[in-house]
Amino acid sequence: MRTDPHSHFDDQQPRATRWHLRLLVDFDQRIVGGEATLLFAPPAAGVLDLDTKGLAIHRVWVSVTGNEIPWELGPEEPILGRRLRLHLPEATHGISIAYETSPEAAGLQWLEPAQTEGGRHPFLFSQCQAIHARTLVPCQDSAAARVAYDAEVVVPEGLRAVMSAGPMGDEPGPIPGTRVFHFRMPQPIPSYLLALAVGDLECRDLSPRSRVWAEPAVVARAAWEFADVEAMIGTAEQLFGPYDWERYDLLVLPRSFPYGGMENPRMTFLTPTLLAGDRSLVDVVAHELAHSWTGNLVTNATAEHFWLNEGFTVWAERRILRALHGEEACALAWAVGQKDLEESLERFRDQPGLTLLRTRLDGIDPDDAFSSIPYEKGARLVAALERAVGEPAFHGFLQAYMRRFRFTSITTEAFCAFTEEQFPGLLARVDAEAWLHQPGMPAGAPVFGSARLDRILELASGFGRGVRPGPGEAEAWGVTELLVYLQNLPGNLGPQACAELDGRLGLSGRGNCEILAAWLVLALGSGHDAVLGRVREMLTGVGRMKYLRPLYGALGRDAGTRALAREIFAQAAAGYHALARRAVQGVLDGYPDS
Numbered sequence: 191m192r193t194d195p196h197s198h199f200d201d202q203q204p205r206a207t208r209w210h211l212r213l214l215v216d217f218d219q220r221i222v223g224g225e226a227t228l229l230f231a232p233p234a235a236g237v238l239d240l241d242t243k244g245l246a247i248h249r250v251w252v253s254v255t256g257n258e259i260p261w262e263l264g265p266e267e268p269i270l271g272r273r274l275r276l277h278l279p280e281a282t283h284g285i286s287i288a289y290e291t292s293p294e295a296a297g298l299q300w301l302e303p304a305q306t307e308g309g310r311h312p313f314l315f316s317q318c319q320a321i322h323a324r325t326l327v328p329c330q331d332s333a334a335a336r337v338a339y340d341a342e343v344v345v346p347e348g349l350r351a352v353m354s355a356g357p358m359g360d361e362p363g364p365i366p367g368t369r370v371f372h373f374r375m376p377q378p379i380p381s382y383l384l385a386l387a388v389g390d391l392e393c394r395d396l397s398p399r400s401r402v403w404a405e406p407a408v409v410a411r412a413a414w415e416f417a418d419v420e421a422m423i424g425t426a427e428q429l430f431g432p433y434d435w436e437r438y439d440l441l442v443l444p445r446s447f448p449y450g451g452m453e454n455p456r457m458t459f460l461t462p463t464l465l466a467g468d469r470s471l472v473d474v475v476a477h478e479l480a481h482s483w484t485g486n487l488v489t490n491a492t493a494e495h496f497w498l499n500e501g502f503t504v505w506a507e508r509r510i511l512r513a514l515h516g517e518e519a520c521a522l523a524w525a526v527g528q529k530d531l532e533e534s535l536e537r538f539r540d541q542p543g544l545t546l547l548r549t550r551l552d553g554i555d556p557d558d559a560f561s562s563i564p565y566e567k568g569a570r571l572v573a574a575l576e577r578a579v580g581e582p583a584f585h586g587f588l589q590a591y592m593r594r595f596r597f598t599s600i601t602t603e604a605f606c607a608f609t610e611e612q613f614p615g616l617l618a619r620v621d622a623e624a625w626l627h628q629p630g631m632p633a634g635a636p637v638f639g640s641a642r643l644d645r646i647l648e649l650a651s652g653f654g655r656g657v658r659p660g661p662g663e664a665e666a667w668g669v670t671e672l673l674v675y676l677q678n679l680p681g682n683l684g685p686q687a688c689a690e691l692d693g694r695l696g697l698s699g700r701g702n703c704e705i706l707a708a709w710l711v712l713a714l715g716s717g718h719d720a721v722l723g724r725v726r727e728m729l730t731g732v733g734r735m736k737y738l739r740p741l742y743g744a745l746g747r748d749a750g751t752r753a754l755a756r757e758i759f760a761q762a763a764a765g766y767h768a769l770a771r772r773a774v775q776g777v778l779d780g781y782p783d784s
C-alpha cells in the first residue's frame with residue numbers, strides 16, 4: 191500500500207535498508223553522475239517502485255551478477271516526478287542503478303565562484319527536505335522508509351566534500367585532477383536527511399565532538415559565533431537522553447542557502463546570515479541540534495505529520511534557550527514565534543486545511559504548505575501537554591517517547607496512541623482534537639509572558655499615542671527585544687515616525703538580518719522609501735526565504751514598488767536557489783496587477 195502522498199513508496203514492496211552511493215560531481219556540466227546500489231535485507235523479489243525526478247536512468251542490474259534487469263519510467267507527475275518501476279529477480283541482495291542528475295535538480299544548487307565568499311572556487315550543496323532526495327538518487331523517497339548509507343564522492347582536486355555522515359577518509363580520485371571522499375552513515379535515516387556539500391571548505395574545532403566547516407573567509411567568524419555549541423548539546427542531552435550520532439558538526443553555506451538551518455545528521459547546514467557577530471541568532475543552532483532527537487531519531491512518517499518534527503523541535507529549542515539564557519529570553523522567543531504564527535494563520539485564511547497540525551496534502555507540494563503553523567502551533571500543543579501534566583512528568587514522557595520510537599518514523603495517530611497509553615485522558619484534557627484537526631488556534635492555548643516582554647509590547651502598541659521608550663531604554667535592548675518591538679509596532683507608522691525611529695536606533699545600518707528584515711518590512715509598509723536601496727541590497731545579497739518572502743510581499747504595496755520588485759527579482763533570480771525562486775515567483779504572482 192502507498193502510505194505517503196508524496197512518494198511511490200509502497201510498504202508491501204521490498205525495502206532497501208542500505209544504499210551504497212558512488213557520485214561523480216561535474217561542475218562544468220552541473221551534473222552528478224551516480225551509481226546507486228540499493229541493498230535488501232532479507233533478499234527481495236518482485237516489483238519495486240522508486241521515486242525519481244529529473245534523473246536520466248542509464249542501466250539497472252543485479253549488483254553481484256551484473257545481470258541487467260527490466261525497468262520502466264512512468265509519466266512525469268507534477269509533484270512526485272517519475273516512478274521508476276523495477277522487477278527484481280528471486281533472492282536479490284542488491285541492485286545497482288547507473289544514472290545522472292539534471293542540471294535543474296531542485297535538490298542541488300550549483301554556485302559559480304562569484305556566488306561564494308571566496309570568489310575563487312565553485313560550490314555545490316544539496317537540500318533534500320521535503321521531497322528532493324529523488325532529484326539526487328533514485329530511492330524510496332518517503333520518511334517512512336529509513337536507510338543507512340555509504341558513499342564515495344569524486345570532486346575536483348582542491349575542493350572538499352562533506353555529507354550527513356561520518357567521514358571515512360579521502361584519497362586521489364580515479365580520474366587525474368580529482369579527489370574521492372568516503373562517508374558512512376551507519377544509522378538508518380529518512381531519505382530527506384541525505385546531504386552533500388562540495389566547496390573550498392576549512393574547519394575549526396568547537397569541542398571534542400563538534401567542529402564548524404565554512405569557506406576560509408568566514409570560518410573564524412563562524413567558530414566565534416557558534417562557540418557555545420557544546421553547552422547546547424549538554425542541555426539537549428538532559429532533555430532527551432544521550433546524543434546518539436557521535437559527532438555534531440556545522441556547515442556554514444554560501445548566502446543563497448534558502449533556509450536558516452537544516453538538520454542534516456552529523457552536519458547541520460546553516461545560513462551565513464546567522465553570523466551576526468554577537469551570537470544573537472544561535473537559536474537556529476539550538477533548533478537544528480534538537481532535531482537530532484525530534485526529527486532525526488523520531489521522524490514524521492510523511493509531510494502530513496510535519497508538526498511532530500517541528501513542533502517538538504521549537505519547544506525543545508526554547509527549552510535549551512531557557513537553560514542557557516533564562517526565562518526572559520525564552521518568553522521573548524515565544525513572542526517572536528507568536529507573531530510568525532499570526533502571520534501564517536493570516537496567509538492561509540483561504541486554505542484553513544493548512545492550519546491544522548495533522549494535514550492532508552494529497553496533491554499539495556510540501557514546499558507550498560510550508561509555514562510557521564507546524565512550528566508554532568505545534569510547539570504550543572507540546573507546551574499545553576507539558577503544562578497539563580507538569581514539568582517532571584513531561585520530562586519522563588519525553589524520555590519514554592524517545593526510547594519507544596527511536597530510529598522509527600511515526601504518524602500523528604501513533605503519537606496519540608502512545609500519549610493515551612502513557613497518560614490516559616490527557617489528549618482529551620488539552621483538547622488535542624482541536625489542536626490537531628481543527629483550523630486556527632484553540633481557545634486556551636498557552637501564553638508566555640514576562641515583565642520585560644509586557645513592557646516592550648506596551649511600548650509598541652502605544653506608539654501611535656506617542657508612547658516612546660525612555661532615555662537609553664531601547665538602546666539597551668538586545669536583538670530579540672528590539673525584534674519583538676519592531677514586530678509589534680503598528681503596521682503603518684508613516685514616513686516621519688520611521689525616520690525618527692531609524693535616527694534613534696540606526697536600524698538601516700544594522701548587519702543583523704532579523705532586525706534589518708523586520709525594519710525594512712515595517713518601513714516599506716509605512717511609506718518610508720528612504721530604505722529602498724537597502725531593500726535592494728538585502729534582496730540581492732541574501733537567499734534565505736524567510737527574508738525574501740516578507741520583503742517581496744511588502745514591495746507589493748503600490749504600482750511603483752511592485753515594478754521595483756519585478757526589476758530586482760529579474761536581476762537576483764539567477765543567484766537564488768530554485769526553491770527561493772519559486773517562493774518569490776509565488777509572491778509576485780499574488781500581486782494585484784499580475
Ligand code: BES
Pocket residue numbers: 319320449450451452453473474477478481500560565736
Ligand atoms: N527542517 C527545517 C527546514 C526545512 C523544513 C527544510 C521543511 C525543508 C522543508 C529546519 O529545521 C528549520 O526548521 N529551519 C528553520 C529554523 C528555525 C525554525 C529556528 C529555518 O530555516 O528558518
Ligand code: ZN
Pocket residue numbers: 477481499500503
Ligand atoms: Zn526544524
